[in-house]
Amino acid sequence: ELPHLDTITGVADPGQVQGSEIVMRVPPLPERPFDSASHAPALHPQQRVTKPAQQQFEIIGVLSKLYVLMENAKGLVLVDQHAAHERVLFEELRRRMEQQGVPTQKLLLPQTFDVLPRDADWIEQNLSVLQKMGIGIESFGPDTFKIDSLPSFLDVSDAAQFMRKVIDDLKSASNSASPMRLGEEMIAKSVCRHAVKANDPLRYREVEKLIRDLLDCDLPYCCPHGRPTMIQISLAELEKKFGRKI
Ligand SMILES: [Zn+2]
Incomplete structure (x- = not known):
């Protein structure tokens, strides 16, 4: 069954969004996430990359009904919910096409x-x-x-x-x-x-499912059109911006 995130009209309940509530074991981001913005070639099952070592993420909340904020060991991770859902739908439909047809x-x-x-x-x-x-x-x-x-x-x-x-x-x-x-x-x-848009408010559990599905993808770091699904802002960058480090 495809996720029907595009039909969800519920409003995220801020009371439910607590960073400490969800701890997921997910792969780390690549060192330079913007590298994945170039067009990614299609992968076939036998070529699928092995997932890197697992790492912890925590969902903090959703900014401006578009960016899912997460924390990992390196700092802040922002996920574009539309690009993320595109990637999830794309891989799901591709899998169906390969197996039994869409x-x-x-x-x-x-x-x-x-x-x-x-x-x-x-x-x-x-x-x-x-x-x-x-x-x-x-x-x-x-x-x-x-x-x-x-x-x-x-x-x-x-x-x-x-x-x-x-x-x-x-x-x-x-x-x-x-x-x-x-x-x-x-x-x-x-x-x-068909993907959720910017401004589509998602319930917390929908955000959680979206992130989980995204991180299960073969190429979680870019949408099928080659745009990034997530970017990392490191603690070191924040330290620089706050003048803690020269
Ligand atoms: Zn796209």
Whole structure:
């Protein structure tokens, strides 16, 4: 079951947010978190990195309904809740795609659409990939296809128009990409709209789950678009800013 953080409207209860309440065992941040802002390549299961040694974090609270504040041995850690949720959703959908295909939703009315012959060839060659991505597509005559279902995490009003866009996107991405990478591109493009936003107030236990899920990710330090999910402000930096150290 996907986390439905985007539907939560409850207000964080300050009384529940006590730093000493939660102690989690999680991996340490990299020395220079901003390095992860460059585009991160997709990892396949056999390539997944081994988690670094465990380290303690404590959740302090949420700043401005956006930044989760945490403390670790080095100092302060800020997590962008939107970027963090994007990363969590992305890896969850990718895992489903690899294992059994993403969850789909039947269209009320199956739709047929025509494509150029060269696009038809491309679709024929990639039918199984498209189906694993949750697109229920089949051949329906020469250069014509029928769609009867779409990934349920997408919000699509015109299935044929959506498919033309997907095919354009994926064809341009596919020159150097593996088939699964095509699905990752689609997921990365759509996941943003479904993640919790800045200003979505989260309950404390939702924040806790988000952080736990994030730290379970293969690449917890950046969102699928390459932006950082968390940054570290060290105690040494704070000492400098407060003039305790020259
Ligand atoms: Zn992003």
